[in-house]
Amino acid sequence: MSSPRIVIHVDLDYFFAQCEEKRNPNLKGKPVVVCVYSGRTSESGAVSTANYNARSFGVKSGMPIFQAKRILRDKDAAFLPVDKPYYQEISSRIMALLRGHADKFEQVGIDEAFLDVSAQSHGDFATAKKLASELKSRVYEQEGITSSVGSGPNKLVAKIASDQQKPNGLTTVAPDSILDFLAPLEVRRIVGIGKKTEQILQGIGVKTIADLRAVPAERLRELFGRTFGAYLFDAARGIDDEPVVERDEREQISRIVTLKRNSRSPEEIFPEISKLIDDVVSKAADKGLAFKTISVIGIMEDLSTHSRSETFETPLDSAESSRRISRVLLENLLSGTTLEIRRIGVKLSNFASTGSTAKFQSTLKEFLG
Numbered sequence: 001m002s003s004p005r006i007v008i009h010v011d012l013d014y015f016f017a018q019c020e021e022k023r024n025p026n027l028k029g030k031p032v033v034v035c036v037y038s039g040r041t042s043e044s045g046a047v048s049t050a051n052y053n054a055r056s057f058g059v060k061s062g063m064p065i066f067q068a069k070r071i072l073r074d075k076d077a078a079f080l081p082v083d084k085p086y087y088q089e090i091s092s093r094i095m096a097l098l099r100g101h102a103d104k105f106e107q108v109g110i111d112e113a114f115l116d117v118s119a120q121s122h123g124d125f126a127t128a129k130k131l132a133s134e135l136k137s138r139v140y141e142q143e144g145i146t147s148s149v150g151s152g153p154n155k156l157v158a159k160i161a162s163d164q165q166k167p168n169g170l171t172t173v174a175p176d177s178i179l180d181f182l183a184p185l186e187v188r189r190i191v192g193i194g195k196k197t198e199q200i201l202q203g204i205g206v207k208t209i210a211d212l213r214a215v216p217a218e219r220l221r222e223l224f225g226r227t228f229g230a231y232l233f234d235a236a237r238g239i240d241d242e243p244v245v246e247r248d249e250r251e252q253i254s255r256i257v258t259l260k261r262n263s264r265s266p267e268e269i270f271p272e273i274s275k276l277i278d279d280v281v282s283k284a285a286d287k288g289l290a291f292k293t294i295s296v297i298g299i300m301e302d303l304s305t306h307s308r309s310e311t312f313e314t315p316l317d318s319a320e321s322s323r324r325i326s327r328v329l330l331e332n333l334l335s336g337t338t339l340e341i342r343r344i345g346v347k348l349s350n351f352a353s354t355g356s357t358a359k360f361q362s363t364l365k366e367f368l369g
Ligand code: DCP
Pocket: 011, 012, 013, 014, 015, 016, 017, 047, 048, 049, 050, 061, 062, 111, 166, 167
């Protein structure tokens, strides 16, 4: 038998706000709120993230800025605009550091990554724990950024573990403690369980992962369908076979062609899109990648660019579905303009490994109607 897999998940703490503290150390100790200003008035917009000081008063991501200001009045709080390029620079350096310590590496978003360290830790959890703690220290020494790190036998458990003791946490889940570790946690801690699933589960008296574990496979299948039902059944037991996979470096695969003549006719344009889709989908398949986002891009007769895209919760890899989606996107694009299309393109992005497809295909069915 091969030795167990060991996966580490790193999640940078209150990332945007921590980057602001790094830039301006005077902010430390104060509530810091990073804001997406919508520009209509000086107060309109939403909170992107906040440091833990601000969170202790109830400030949250997504909250209207005026509400955060009200909560933090008299608290000497700093309200700062999002500076994505700056956060991106810091993220890139940290990701490069982490990548250097992984057998396999998968970045997820700007502030998270999975590291498969099975080989270098010889499947030994004590070694992996030491490695996880070293990674935290290195990131802190190099960038002054704290992180929360979890390790476990797979991505599912590692991610739940990193979320367990935020901020600046380190949580190791050994194979013999998976079931006990998961048991008392709320079901929403499982990736893929959103509000809707949580509500359905609550309806049958399921609050914790232990409760979920007690639900028969057949019942889960009735409630959630065969694939998602099976996923929940496994997840409740800490079972997850998703590999850690390096995302395509360019993070997108695209192709564009010039139409024989400018057109607004789907009948004329769609056959071109269809060929492009077959091409990019097979390129993705060659790389073992599935994709969550499909975009259709039109360069119009006046050379302006119009695009439409759709993102699915679960990765796709089927050319047939992609063609059908792109047809809808093309029609949406055309309905947003009276111009004729001169060049037409398609783009796949938001990649994941194949093997993760078809888990939540219901979102696809909803989109296609
Ligand atoms: N973000 C955002 N809007 C949201 C959620 C997040 O703009 N609704 C941005 C700001 C965050 C970054 O993405 O800094 C990472 O998101 P996380 O969910 O990981 O949140 P934080 O890193 O801010 O906090 P935590 O310490 O809980 O990980």
